[in-house]
Every structure is written in C-alpha cells, then in structure tokens.
Amino acid sequence: MSALQEALDHQPENQKFWTELAEGRFLLKYCTACQRAHWYPRAICPHCASAQTEWRPASGRGRIYSFSISRTASPPYVIAYVTLDEGPTMMTRIVHSPFDALAIGKPVELVIEKGEDGIPLPLFRLA
Amino acid sequence: MAAVEHSYIVGAYEHPLRKAPDRSLAQLHGEVALGALADAGLSKSDIDGYFCAGDVPGTGPFSMVDYLNLKVRHVDSTNIGGASYILHVNHAAQAIAAGKCNVALVTLAGRPRSEGVPKGGLKRADSPAQPDYAWETPFGMTILNTYAMCAKRHMHEYGTTSEQLAWIKVAASHHAQHNPNAMLRTPVTVEEVMNSQLVADPLHKLDCCIVSDGGGAVIVTRPEIARNLKRPLVKIRGAAESVKHTAGGDIDLTYSAGRFSGAAAFAEAGVRPSDIRYASLYDSFTVTVLVQLEDLGFCERGKGGAFVADGKLISGQGPLAVNTDGGGLCNNHPAHRGGMTKIIEAVRQLRGEAHPAVQVRDLNLAVAHGTGGMLGTRHGSATLVLERM
Ligand SMILES: [Zn+2]
Numbered sequence: 001m002s003a004l005q006e007a008l009d010h011q012p013e014n015q016k017f018w019t020e021l022a023e024g025r026f027l028l029k030y031c032t033a034c035q036r037a038h039w040y041p042r043a044i045c046p047h048c049a050s051a052q053t054e055w056r057p058a059s060g061r062g063r064i065y066s067f068s069i070s071r072t073a074s075p076p077y078v079i080a081y082v083t084l085d086e087g088p089t090m091m092t093r094i095v096h097s098p099f100d101a102l103a104i105g106k107p108v109e110l111v112i113e114k115g116e117d118g119i120p121l122p123l124f125r126l127a
Numbered sequence: 128m129a130a131v132e133h134s135y136i137v138g139a140y141e142h143p144l145r146k147a148p149d150r151s152l153a154q155l156h157g158e159v160a161l162g163a164l165a166d167a168g169l170s171k172s173d174i175d176g177y178f179c180a181g182d183v184p185g186t187g188p189f190s191m192v193d194y195l196n197l198k199v200r201h202v203d204s205t206n207i208g209g210a211s212y213i214l215h216v217n218h219a220a221q222a223i224a225a226g227k228c229n230v231a232l233v234t235l236a237g238r239p240r241s242e243g244v245p246k247g248g249l250k251r252a253d254s255p256a257q258p259d260y261a262w263e264t265p266f267g268m269t270i271l272n273t274y275a276m277c278a279k280r281h282m283h284e285y286g287t288t289s290e291q292l293a294w295i296k297v298a299a300s301h302h303a304q305h306n307p308n309a310m311l312r313t314p315v316t317v318e319e320v321m322n323s324q325l326v327a328d329p330l331h332k333l334d335c336c337i338v339s340d341g342g343g344a345v346i347v348t349r350p351e352i353a354r355n356l357k358r359p360l361v362k363i364r365g366a367a368e369s370v371k372h373t374a375g376g377d378i379d380l381t382y383s384a385g386r387f388s389g390a391a392a393f394a395e396a397g398v399r400p401s402d403i404r405y406a407s408l409y410d411s412f413t414v415t416v417l418v419q420l421e422d423l424g425f426c427e428r429g430k431g432g433a434f435v436a437d438g439k440l441i442s443g444q445g446p447l448a449v450n451t452d453g454g455g456l457c458n459n460h461p462a463h464r465g466g467m468t469k470i471i472e473a474v475r476q477l478r479g480e481a482h483p484a485v486q487v488r489d490l491n492l493a494v495a496h497g498t499g500g501m502l503g504t505r506h507g508s509a510t511l512v513l514e515r516m
Contacts, residue, residue, distance in 0.1 A: 004264070004265050007256070042258070042375075065280065068276050068328050068330075070269065070272050079272045089377070091504075093267060
C-alpha cells in the first residue's frame, strides 16, 4: 500500500473528498457555524471549534501565494501554496506551466491528475 | 521574579567530530554527556533530570537513561525538532525551580553523514497517520522547497534579495575559518554563494546548512550548586517557546513562531533586543536567520535584508554578531538539528571562551534561539536570554 493510501485510510472523515475528486469534483470543507472555509479539511472547524462542518463545491480557482522549483529532482517540479478564491491557502503543485511564466499573484486553475501511486491529486496550472 | 531566573547553565560541550562512522548513536550521546559533566566539574551521579528529543535511539528517554545507567527523578522528551534543546533548557529551569530535579542533562547526537541522506532533500512529514500528511507530502514537499517558498514570499513582500541572503552565509564562513572543528573553514564570497547551484528557487546550494555527525550537551542546575563550581556563571534570565502552523489555511510564510517566543523571553528577562550584542540563531538555511532576526526584534519587519547585508553579522562589523562558531551553515549541524550548538556558542561567548577573533568584548547578555520543524508548515520556536553573572 502506498503511503498516501495509508494516510487516507487514517482519515475516514475525508474519504468523500477523495472519491469526489476522482470524479472530477473539488470540494472544500465549510463550517456552518462561522461560515468560513478551511484547509486542510477537518471534521472540527479550526477557526471556531464547531463540529458542524460540511462539504461544498469549490471553484478550483485561486492565485499563487508562493512557489519554488525543485531543480535537482528529475524531472524538476513546482511546489506551491495557492490561495483559493474561497479564502484558504493550500499546498499543491503547479503543472503544465512554463517555469519562467510563474509568479506570485498569478491566477491558477485546478487540474486533477494522478500522482505517483495512481491516486488523483488537486493540482493547478496557470489560468 | 521569573522562576527560570533561578537556574544556570554550568556545563556545555560540543563533540569535536563531524563524521563518526565508527561510533553508535548511543555512544555519541554518552560522549557529549561526559564532556558536559567534565566541563561543569560534576559527575554522573549528580544527574537527576534527563532531557532529550527525537534524535535519541528508542522511545523517549528510556534507552539513553538505561545506556548511561542514570538514576533520574525527572525526564522530558518534548520534541520540537531542532529547537528542542533550547526548549529543554527552559523546561529544566522550570523543573529545578519546582524542586523536581537539581542537575539536568540535555543531550543531542546524530550521525546522518555516516548514514547517508536521501538525494533531493529530506522529506519531513513523519508518518501517514499525521492529519496533514495527505495534504502536503503527495505534492513533493521537502524541507528545502518549503523553506524556499518562505524566502520567495519574503522577497515578494519586502524586496529581499538573493545577495542579501548570501551575506548570511558569508558571515558564517568568516566565523568558521577560526573554528578548527568546523566542517567548512574556507571563507566564501557573495558571488560564490549566488553562483552555486540553484537547488530550489530562490535558494542556492550555499544557502543550505551542512550535514554532519556529532552532537552536544548542556547541564543546567540550581544556583546553590552552580556557585560552588569553577566555571563562569551563565544565568537563564528569560526563556519561552511557541508553535506556529498552517492555521486552517491562513498561511503567512514571512514570519515564524519566534515572534512569540522571542517577545515572551525578552519580557521575562526584562531586556530589549537592542541590549543584545551576540545571538545564536538557527541557520538551517540563510533565510531562517533573516526571518528570526525580524521576529526577535533585532530589526524591523521586512528589514532583515538590509540588516544582514555587507557583512554586518560578522563579529565586530555590526551591532549584532551572529553564530560565531560558523553555525549550521559552516560548522556543525548534527542530526539535522541546530538548537544545541546554538546554546553552546552562546555560553562560550558569555564565558569569554569563543575564539579571540570572534569573541564579542565585555559581553554580559546573549540570545540562543531555534526553529524546529518546517518554517513553511508547522514548527516550534524556543528562545533563551542568557546572562553572564
Ligand atoms: Zn467555524
């Protein structure tokens, strides 16, 4: 079993995120008490500690908060933090985008692609 | 009066080796423990408190307490990465003030150089059971590229440059040339740092710390015992710790938990950053030093670049000398953890036992500060304000 699959097995409360992502839908966790979205998804709202949280569809749009190109990896890849239009900032990878076109603040959009172990991941590309 | 004011660091020892293929991890912990005891003029039977972090073999303190055959009545294996040992000095002082122990031993050791380091950088997430694992590790998160993202954001918000970061390495290398045990003893230039391989934008190879074997230990005790020892008295005047994290997605990569631990430690000590002329600051990467200088209040937020430029961190060349042993960038970074060597060099400076070329004259206050874990995700900070009595 891959380490990611093992990690997912540790999080039954987040299974819906991954099954929906595999169907092409990107969900965010919202709190129905304080109405804020958070990242990473939790059963308990990290902002107000309410246990009343629910999944809602997300736009898959955001902007690059920061990024770095891991130059010594083969092939090199781009790790990033993206601030979603809904508010939270998430760690991700920027794909299908020329390195020299990347900049903090640039708009990006969701791409769902399988990672090394075949599990679909929420990635982004320049919009 | 703060409880921690009642304790002193009376023993400090840094292992002279930087590569130790023929020693076990337990042996290295044992050697630094004996070194610190000899420095303090105490014996093993005096130890009744033991402090260690995630670098010891086995679960918490068990195996090392057994290996050294200690009789302890207080143990603490709080693990906040490389900053743990600075936190341990704080916790030891609290335990001593509470009467839970009299002589506390803190050890760090590791042999990552002999054991080999994975190519492309260490992956830091410890276990798939962590709630954050699935949301970070699959994207290729490494220690290096998350610190790089912090540097990138700082440059974006404040105009910090690669050249300014390079000056931090230059200062460390100037100090390391005077340290016979340092792993890298050749001074480097800003150009050499900037022309070294770009490993994770904007960080170059020479923006990164070294990988070394070895370790260190310190001994903390109460004043009645400290005053009967022969070594100069180094008092723990202020101490604090904090944790910063991803805050439900409210990410700000431009500062560390040092903003909180620093302010609390200075408040407890009753001194200001401008009173400090020597600081040991964790230097996993050049950017780590820059962020901590701002967080501790040695310069204004966003002004770290100007504060470190033109060699101002070199002893004698600016208001604040930093990491006069050469730091983790050039001297020593045992077990990939920097906190212990930060304490040891601050103690040397306060005792007047740093190398004459880097010794800060008439020093009576110093700071030792560490960041453990990942600056760009979750980390702990610990700060000590130390005073020569
Ligand atoms: Zn809430």
